[in-house]
Amino acid sequence: MNRFVWLALLALGLLAPFAVYPVFMMKLLCFALFAAAFNLLLGYTGLLSFGHAAFFGGAAYVTGHLVKNLGLTPELGVLAGTLFAGLLGYLVGSLAIRRQGIYFAMVTLALAQIVYFLALKLPFTGGEDGLQGIPRGLLFGVIDLNRHVTVGGTPLPLALYYFTFALFCLGFGIIYRAIHSPFGQVLKAIRENEPRARSLGYKVERFKLIAFVLSSALAGMAGAMKCLIFQLASLTDVSWHTSGEVVLMTLLGGVGTVLGPAAGAFTVVTLQSQLTMVGPWITVIIGGIFVVCVLVFRRGFVGELGRLLRRSL
Template identity: 60%
Template structure:
């Protein structure tokens, strides 16, 4: 894991380049391109692989909202992702709730945990903040290991996908893919709106110079808590959706390594960029899927990719492209 100061001190490309009308037009074209790719992709690639990319892409976008724009490095985001996955799976399998309600239950779980953990973590800054988030996430992990409703080491298996609004059966991968794609696009647009709202501008000011923001009268801790909860909520949405896609909620989702993985996705794609986490998620998930034959060597390969990204282009893949184009992406 890279040094905390090195991560948080890196100036995102989005901070260096203002967003003009032309930039917004470019972003609209990129959004349109993403939608077109999402429509055509299931005809070329395996839908389950695509859904995994979208779930982790949303997870990385949620984390980037906290790190790239809030300047807060959390080592415990797996807690919201994993616990939401458990609640969503349990709601669908044991309570027999419709998929949309199960996903909502998981998302609310992520929001409540974010409020609770965030209230404690924001009392400290820097590495102390990061260590508190890690400690709280480990508490969530051991709770998941011991609690009866989680199934312990077996997890919650054979989660029914159900029928969306009682009408559309989601057992067909392509029908579920359509739902996951809609959730992903909605989450991406929401994050984009947050970033470019007055709230988002205050977040960037706090990230760049917190003492100055305090001197201007902003209640910094309230803004930090708000972005923490928003990030945890969207991470919960990603985890809830993933539980239905794979019909499984397991300890892997809440393990500390999942927190490290989302950090890796964000940094490889480009911290503080709008579209970087999506690219990072695509790269990491593709490596895990198509290099699985190498077994444990996949982790080593991921480590090498991460080291190369840090050494050669700290802005990440999209950050490097943005710098070359001189356009914020």
């Protein structure tokens, strides 16, 4: 894609906290990374994981526990959460890739349910309440992430925002590199025609597993970020609702596009925050969008835009 587009997006990201409510913007970045990580599997490898909340939420719990109870600095907390999600992804992925297609989705959903049970029952998770009051701490032991900088009369949590933005760029960059590398080409080959990729000599299982681990680790990174921003790790983060939401974000934005998941995440998170007054009806609305999307809008925003512009976005 055009270099100017990237520079414009980067500038937008750097300036965003001065224009948009920063906590909202950070939430967007978390879910955009989560959806982009998920898309690496669904969009580029053709694997529908219906249990990605396990990695997102699992990492949130691990990071939260380590930072709150063991006093880890935030960057080490995020690193630990990410590694944990990657390891969990290795376990889940090794099992799930033994089945194909629809079964793969059901296996990931069921395995994620085990993680949900653990989050409910393990002694350090706080059960129904989750982990609350997680401190943000000092980045590298020096920079206070709670510090607000007053700009034009409003205090802005700039330290936390730029930490989040840097992590987002790191994660998104890794995904971008993976997609545009020879490794990414093999993933796409598997998505298009698995037997063919196999017959060309690629170890399909190994590629799927690497993609799965990468995707779950980055989903974990998003969860770890979320846990520091909201100072909370809760059962919602590991529930199947969250797994479904990330599917919707990706679908809505455009499966298998670079920018689609981020666009989808922006749309869904914005909807959720704008529609708080409808209460439980939000689930109905989300479900309705799902149905419409599947029936008439399978390419998603970015996919449709790409088709109009005749290029891959």
